[in-house]
Amino acid sequence: MRHKFPIKDAQSAFVEKVQELSGQEVMKCYQCGKCSGGCPVAEQMDLMPNQVIRYVQIGDTSVLEAKTIWLCASCFTCAVRCPQGIDLAKVMEALRLLSLRKNIDHIDLSKIPKEELEILPQIALVSSFRKMTSA
């Protein structure tokens, strides 16, 4: 008789963490690519949104270095179109938080030019800080 024991390695711990933070079952994704097809900022991305999910599925933590997770502005186009009901915006948020919760900011507030601060709407500043800083 063969016994199987659950073995936790770094990869599966990463997958679990992302699933826990996002509340999404990333393993449900079968790579149809609809998220990437509709993403309005896909052309600026280094990894396509469907690739981000694939990296998470195989536990590849190099996805945390991707520009993509910071370009996603949570517009929810992918989320409402996913045939498997995965909210990819939540997965992106989980990946951002894995960096931010180590106290690593993604923007330098002191680098925002004064002329910009005078014209930027309050909602732009607050949402940017919420998404890009560890505070």
Added chain:
Amino acid sequence: MKISYYPGCTLKKNALNLETSALAVGKELGIEMVELPRWNCCGTVFTLASDDLMRQAAPIRNLIRVQELGENQVVTLCSMCYNTLKRANLLVKNDNEKLATLNEFMDQEEDYRGDVKVIHLLEILKNDVGFDKIREKVKKPLNGLKVAPYYGCLLTRPKEIGLDDMEEPTILHDLVESLGAEVIDDPLKTECCGAYQTVSNKEVVADRTYNILTSAQSRGAEAIVLSCPLCDFNLDHRQKDVEEKYHDFEKIPVFYFTQLMAIAFGMDENVCGLDLNYVNPLPLLRKKKLIHKKRKRSER
């Protein structure tokens, strides 16, 4: 009707023209929007992390303000506030444990019971006033003005809080049509403007704005109408950056839906606060004979 009104931060500064025009057209239609006392920032974005309950305190605290007044609904004008308040509300309505934790955390406040309804002014216009009544109020029809409605993201997505169809919304189309304008339907009407990327990645927003605006222009649009102050900033003010990057680009005026309503209702144009619009809309409005007064506007 009288209703509690949650303005949010941007309506008090950059988007003051949205507030003044909305309050004025509301009054004209018999909707008295009464500003909530002691409101606070909603947080602008609904937190997407499952363990981040702390971020729900700000939106829920505003809903407690509504409940304290004995009211059961609150109206917003900003798409981000609408989305954040409505999603936070839905979250605690469906999760008693989270609601209890929040109530315990905010022990200086009365407990939130979860029965306040968050609505957007557009919903009142459609469901309570009705577009036929709006049509009757029009004194200066926007005849011949070709307007492309732009919805952005947060009014219609995600589905559970959206006020219209996610892919093919029509509420702004119907409103503008009832004002007498010619509606230009554009396929990019629900595509993201780049949102807060405008702070740290202007380049992305310039590209988004260029794509969205030139798509509407290629279909004959002479103006854009929208409801969100962040979309407005990106599609209007960032035209400066678009012009620098794309030399074939021609500027196009951007209006809040309430500004077009005030113009069509023949109201004093001061309520529109057109000085806050970046792209000067006066030449277009004069050409369409919608504004008669000779009026100077400081060029930016």
